[in-house]
Amino acid sequence: xxxxxxxxxxxxxxxxxxxxxxxTTQLFVRGLRSTYLSGPVPLRPDQPQMVGPAYTVxxxxxxxxxxxxxxxxxxDHPQRRAIEEAPPDSVLVIDSRRDTTAASxxxxxxxxxxxxxxxxxxxxxxxxxxxxxRTLTMPTFADGAAxxxxxxxxxxxxxxxxxxxxxxxxxxxxxxxxGSDGVICIPAHLxxxxxxxxxxxxxxxxxxxERIRSGHPLRNNYPASTQTLEIYERERRS
Numbered sequence: 001x002x003x004x005x006x007x008x009x010x011x012x013x014x015x016x017x018x019x020x021x022x023x024t025t026q027l028f029v030r031g032l033r034s035t036y037l038s039g040p041v042p043l044r045p046d047q048p049q050m051v052g053p054a055y056t057v058x059x060x061x062x063x064x065x066x067x068x069x070x071x072x073x074x075x076d077h078p079q080r081r082a083i084e085e086a087p088p089d090s091v092l093v094i095d096s097r098r099d100t101t102a103a104s105x106x107x108x109x110x111x112x113x114x115x116x117x118x119x120x121x122x123x124x125x126x127x128x129x130x131x132x133x134r135t136l137t138m139p140t141f142a143d144g145a146a147x148x149x150x151x152x153x154x155x156x157x158x159x160x161x162x163x164x165x166x167x168x169x170x171x172x173x174x175x176x177x178x179g180s181d182g183v184i185c186i187p188a189h190l191x192x193x194x195x196x197x198x199x200x201x202x203x204x205x206x207x208x209x210e211r212i213r214s215g216h217p218l219r220n221n222y223p224a225s226t227q228t229l230e231i232y233e234r235e236r237r238s
Contacts, residue, residue, distance in 0.1 A: 037166030040141035052119030055159030096125025102153035107132030
């Protein structure tokens with residue numbers, strides 16, 4: 001399982017170089033419109049761009065007779081297992097059903113995942129100990145903070161199965177990319193193609209932006225006309 005979830009280093013670097021907005025455009029071109037996870041935002045404004053294959057966690061609503069504090073005496077509780085079993089360089093993606101009234105996890109678990117080499121954490125719920133999360137080097141994305149333990153609202157039932165997070169279908173191994181604009185999910189089989197085309201798009205858009213800054217109008221520049229594209233190609237080759 002771990003080997004199938006790995007991302008080639010060059011692909012990871014390419015996806016870290018382009019914006020989430022550009023990647024969504026490339027997904028849109030290919031007919032994929034539901035790729036942006038609504039809700040999760042960066043917990044630290046200066047955190048690096050997150051890239052990694054998804055290791056998923058699914059929760060259902062908690063039930064009072066089952067979800068009591070003593071369940072955490074079991075080191076094999078599914079939430080703990082997820083932290084210990086998710087492969088290094090993967091992104092822990094938690095389906096909290098957009099319920100932010102109790103935390104999906106806390107700072108200690110997140111720290112353990114960072115120490116194990118996790119590439120990031122994403123939840124469409126909240127986290128507790130949010131100040132601790134902001135000390136992590138590992139990128140983390142959540143829909144706010146809540147002091148209440150997850151047991152009050154969440155019962156973890158599945159690991160590494162298809163889930164919904166932020167209104168998006170996330171399958172194990174899908175490539176998660178998170179930046180200042182939020183988090184998107186890229187189907188694994190499209191990731192290399194998307195990264196390559198996104199880099200080309202941003203190079204062209206950098207050229208267009210400079211033209212706009214220098215006083216050129218939108219017409220014939222954004223989008224670029226055939227004549228503008230010819231100018232771009234000449235300058236790119238020179």
